[in-house]
Amino acid sequence: MLQYIGRRVLQFIPVFFGVTLILFFITTILPGDPIKMRAGEKSMSPAVYQQLRHDYGFDQPWYKQYINYLEALAHGDLGTSISTGRPVNEIIAESYPYTVELAFAAIVIEIIVGVGVGIVAAVKRYSVWDVMATLSTSILVALPVFWLGIMLQYIFGIWLKGATNGNFYLPVSGASGDGFSSFAHLILPAITLASVSTAYAARIMRSQLLEVNNQDYIRTAHAKGLSPSGVLRKHALKNALIPVVTFIGLDLGAMLSGAVLTETVFNWPGIGFTIARAAFALDYPVVFGGTVIVLFAVMFINLLVDISYAFLDPRIRYGGGSAGE
Amino acid sequence: MSDVTDDAKLLSDAENSPTTAPETPEPLKPQVTRTLWGDAWYRLRRNKLALVALTWLLIVIVAAVTADLWVIPLYGPPNYINTQTAAADRLEPPSIHHPMGTDDLGRDVFSRVVYGARISLTVGVAAVLVSVVIGLLLGALSGYYGKFVDTTIMRIADIFLAFPYILFAILLLSVLPPSERGMFPVIVTIGVLGWPSIARVFRSSILSVKEADYVEAGRAVGASDARLMARHILPNAVAPIIVYATMSIGGAILTEAALSFLGLGVQADPVKAPNAVSWGRMISDGQNYLMSNPGLIVWPGLAILTTVLAFTLLGDGVRDALDVKMKD
Numbered sequence: 001m002l003q004y005i006g007r008r009v010l011q012f013i014p015v016f017f018g019v020t021l022i023l024f025f026i027t028t029i030l031p032g033d034p035i036k037m038r039a040g041e042k043s044m045s046p047a048v049y050q051q052l053r054h055d056y057g058f059d060q061p062w063y064k065q066y067i068n069y070l071e072a073l074a075h076g077d078l079g080t081s082i083s084t085g086r087p088v089n090e091i092i093a094e095s096y097p098y099t100v101e102l103a104f105a106a107i108v109i110e111i112i113v114g115v116g117v118g119i120v121a122a123v124k125r126y127s128v129w130d131v132m133a134t135l136s137t138s139i140l141v142a143l144p145v146f147w148l149g150i151m152l153q154y155i156f157g158i159w160l161k162g163a164t165n166g167n168f169y170l171p172v173s174g175a176s177g178d179g180f181s182s183f184a185h186l187i188l189p190a191i192t193l194a195s196v197s198t199a200y201a202a203r204i205m206r207s208q209l210l211e212v213n214n215q216d217y218i219r220t221a222h223a224k225g226l227s228p229s230g231v232l233r234k235h236a237l238k239n240a241l242i243p244v245v246t247f248i249g250l251d252l253g254a255m256l257s258g259a260v261l262t263e264t265v266f267n268w269p270g271i272g273f274t275i276a277r278a279a280f281a282l283d284y285p286v287v288f289g290g291t292v293i294v295l296f297a298v299m300f301i302n303l304l305v306d307i308s309y310a311f312l313d314p315r316i317r318y319g320g321g322s323a324g325e
Numbered sequence: 326m327s328d329v330t331d332d333a334k335l336l337s338d339a340e341n342s343p344t345t346a347p348e349t350p351e352p353l354k355p356q357v358t359r360t361l362w363g364d365a366w367y368r369l370r371r372n373k374l375a376l377v378a379l380t381w382l383l384i385v386i387v388a389a390v391t392a393d394l395w396v397i398p399l400y401g402p403p404n405y406i407n408t409q410t411a412a413a414d415r416l417e418p419p420s421i422h423h424p425m426g427t428d429d430l431g432r433d434v435f436s437r438v439v440y441g442a443r444i445s446l447t448v449g450v451a452a453v454l455v456s457v458v459i460g461l462l463l464g465a466l467s468g469y470y471g472k473f474v475d476t477t478i479m480r481i482a483d484i485f486l487a488f489p490y491i492l493f494a495i496l497l498l499s500v501l502p503p504s505e506r507g508m509f510p511v512i513v514t515i516g517v518l519g520w521p522s523i524a525r526v527f528r529s530s531i532l533s534v535k536e537a538d539y540v541e542a543g544r545a546v547g548a549s550d551a552r553l554m555a556r557h558i559l560p561n562a563v564a565p566i567i568v569y570a571t572m573s574i575g576g577a578i579l580t581e582a583a584l585s586f587l588g589l590g591v592q593a594d595p596v597k598a599p600n601a602v603s604w605g606r607m608i609s610d611g612q613n614y615l616m617s618n619p620g621l622i623v624w625p626g627l628a629i630l631t632t633v634l635a636f637t638l639l640g641d642g643v644r645d646a647l648d649v650k651m652k653d
Contacts, residue, residue: 011483018484026496142575142634144582147608147626154619257489261583275492276587279499287496294489 001310008306012299019295020288024066027284034058034082034282056082056285069288078289083281088289091274096293098175099270102262103255105190106197110248114198118205118244123232125210133206137199149192149265156188173267189266193259197251204247208240215239242312249305256301257294365646375642378635385632389442392600396440400424400433403440403602404593407431416618425624428607429614434621438628441604444591445632448512449578453570455516460523461566465554467524468531475528482521490518491583498589507598508591515580519573526569530562537561564647572640575633581605582629604629 035044035052053059057068072079078088121133157172171185212218213236221231258272267273271290278286369375388396396403400423407414414431417423425434467478497514498506534540540557548556584590585605593601604625611621 014480015484015487018481019488022484022488023496026500138634138637139630142579142630142637144579144586144605144608144626144629144633146583146586146605147622147629150608150612150615150622151626154615154622158616254489258492260491260495261586264587272489272492276495279492279495280588282499291489291492294492295487298487298489 008303079285081286083283088285095271095274099258105186106194107252109194110198110201114201115205118202121206122209137202140195140199146261146265152188189268193262205244208243212236212240253298253301256297369642369646372642374638378638381635385442388439392439396436400436403437426620437602438624440600440602444603445578448581449574451512452515452577453573456519456523457570459520464524464527468528485521506592515577526565530565534558534561565649568644568649571643575636578633
């Protein structure tokens, strides 16, 4: 097991260098000058321009910049934002909790609704419920996420407010307030972020359960007189859940890398929103720092998923550990 | 399921027909021979959902291609602002003259939705073609040569997959100044980001075909690598790619809409692209008028939804027709 974890961690190394090198490639080879961008419409004297380029190290060759960056990273320093002048560490520490909060809320929805719908659809196969589940998951997957977010804002923020004379509605923007207010702010963004993955989770749950139901051990369980719900709980679910757990785990990793669209629609001050805005402003230190942190988070979650996978399915532990491929 | 019963019926019909009519000992008619593709087309035509999807896509394509002929005379050009009447015409509800109402600048929403199909479909199809070309090439190298080549290419694929997709696209496109943001960079960006999945699908189907006896036989009689690839491996490994590509077009359209929504998509240009409209951009513009005219958001959203759904359903149909097994 330890050996397996070690190998997975080693696999992270080329990916890390690959991603950071691509980032450096994009920012040095492609056009786009962050210093000019910061100056905006104002003219900047050549001397100040050169000084700023020097301060941020942009006058050095790219490999030197890269090495400098890695060296600072090893000391836990992600650099300084160009557009605001604040330390990148601080900016990320401020925005990341919002992304984590949103991601976990969305995952809760995904587990409850996705797994629930998948089980119902499989147990009542070919029923009205099953058809409705298939139909709605197909539509959810084809929906533009940002459009769903705006429609939810309209229905629950504007229309509902008008229909109830302003007594009942959900907040459509920001993440302010504490206690119930902060929970209310979370509802619509979480539903929006969870929508597509919930549909996928339901589909996987359904198809896995149908597949497991054809297995011999399920027939045996029925034959020995176990009640249908007993078969479902004790035998079918246990086996059918493994791929679902994997999917949801990997999805959590993807969500922790920031939901640019959802966060933009709802003005949610998370990491995706922050990185996207920094990219628009060509604020490369924030983009780099954000992406590196996100990358670590995704890799860490994926590692946890692989380990839990090996834990849930004992066959993998003895199988030479090729599960990650 | 229905495919199986159809086939079974065909078989049993062929077997039963002589016994039900024994007095006319007609010689057994030779079955119409079909190619793999003829077979697939036959099965696709029996899939109602796929046919509805195909019909809808044809309607959208024909409408988008012929838009200059009927949309402009009837409803006006998509981006033209009549400064004389704009103030009076703005944010109108749907009517005969404006089937989907007008936007904040008095432009006809229906005209804009129809023209929006041009960018969505072009970007969707072209981006997937880019992914397929890169993916086929790298997937073939990876699957056919194995070993070091395989490891290298698959690690690069890992790197691309590890990168948060939409962030990567934003980063690539935001370094371009707005004046240079045409259709081409969007297509290349989406295409380049899509290759790893195609390469993986193709690699695994090559791996499963590579060891087949007929490939071995070809090699034994001295066929070159290139010939084996072109004549024996590619035709037998291409079905999953067609299925995957059809399904990916919907995803590419969604990504284009998202990038346009964020302001990184195709921009209208009075000279170069006077009729360029993007559904994603329409939704982002319409956000400001959510209170007064939600239709500005509803219509382009429905256009995206139906088009993407059609490609997904068509992809499902093609998968069943070609009998490709895929993970959910």
